[in-house]
Amino acid sequence: MQITIYTRENDVNERLPIVREVYQQRDARIADMTDESVDTFYSCALCQSFAPNHICIITPERSGLCGAYNWLDGKAAFQISPTGPNQPVKKGRVISPEKGQWQDVNEFVYHSSHKTLEIFNAYSIIEHPMTSCGCFECISCVLPSSNGIMIVYRDCVGMTPCGMKFSTLAGMVGGGVQTPGFIGHSKHYIGSKKFIMAEGGAKRIVWMNRDLKEEMEPMLQNIGEKEGIENFISMIADETVAETEEEVLAYITKMNHPALSMPPLF
Ligand code: SF4
Numbered sequence: 515m516q517i518t519i520y521t522r523e524n525d526v527n528e529r530l531p532i533v534r535e536v537y538q539q540r541d542a543r544i545a546d547m548t549d550e551s552v553d554t555f556y557s558c559a560l561c562q563s564f565a566p567n568h569i570c571i572i573t574p575e576r577s578g579l580c581g582a583y584n585w586l587d588g589k590a591a592f593q594i595s596p597t598g599p600n601q602p603v604k605k606g607r608v609i610s611p612e613k614g615q616w617q618d619v620n621e622f623v624y625h626s627s628h629k630t631l632e633i634f635n636a637y638s639i640i641e642h643p644m645t646s647c648g649c650f651e652c653i654s655c656v657l658p659s660s661n662g663i664m665i666v667y668r669d670c671v672g673m674t675p676c677g678m679k680f681s682t683l684a685g686m687v688g689g690g691v692q693t694p695g696f697i698g699h700s701k702h703y704i705g706s707k708k709f710i711m712a713e714g715g716a717k718r719i720v721w722m723n724r725d726l727k728e729e730m731e732p733m734l735q736n737i738g739e740k741e742g743i744e745n746f747i748s749m750i751a752d753e754t755v756a757e758t759e760e761e762v763l764a765y766i767t768k769m770n771h772p773a774l775s776m777p778p779l780f
Pocket residue numbers: 558559560561562569570578579580581582583647649650
């Protein structure tokens with residue numbers, strides 16, 4: 515194997531389309547797989563070097579928080595290095611299909627988190643959510659008055675409607691601590707059918723920072739079509755139309771956003 519690291523912007527930009535194509539091919543390979551179709555997930559303990567109690571559980575429908583690992587990557591990494599940071603995790607008895615909770619996964623997480631975490635729900639942002647390390651691509655957090663959630667990407671440096679910048683949010687969410695109402699996750703997970711499924715799914719998204727929203731446009735379009743929501747993308751506020759939670763509420767009310775008619779989050 516040979517690795518070449520490009521550092522000049524022009525060299526990087528020249529190769530970006532190739533890289534994106536490779537990642538699209540990788541994502542397409544796993545697109546048809548579901549969490550129900552396998553009996554084993556994969557763990558990732560790489561980030562325990564700085565978040566000792568955090569463990570990622572990578573499922574076909576929820577990639578690692580950093581976006582670098584999907585289920586196939588976890589499987590391949592285990593085959594290459596059977597004693598490495600990616601271990602198979604049997605699901606065991608299903609405790610809750612809606613929240614994404616399995617008995618053997620709970621036990622694995624309990625031991626891997628050094629007995630700090632007893633219950634783990636893969637598909638919930640509120641009830642026993644997955645912990646976060648620090649290298650998540652995005653943070654989602656509940657905006658209570660809008661009955662929905664906001665998502666901010668790690669490159670966004672501005673203020674968000676929850677009153678915190680990404681850096682402050684990351685300090686709260688990271689470190690391997692379960693923080694109800696907040697999750698770190700990959701960009702890819704936003705398009706998953708299992709994205710905060712316990713709370714009603716992606717229909718809850720009421721705010722995203724603009725760059726993320728633009729990048730995720732095909733994914734959001736797809737979500738809107740599957741949910742039968744016309745103009746779903748334009749219903750989601752960003753910093754150009756709403757900087758505070760009150761402004762988000764005013765915007766989504768004007769747009770008749772579906773989150774407003776969903777069951778209360780609390
Ligand atoms: S964030 Fe990525 S590198 Fe870190 S533990 Fe999770 S999958 Fe592994």
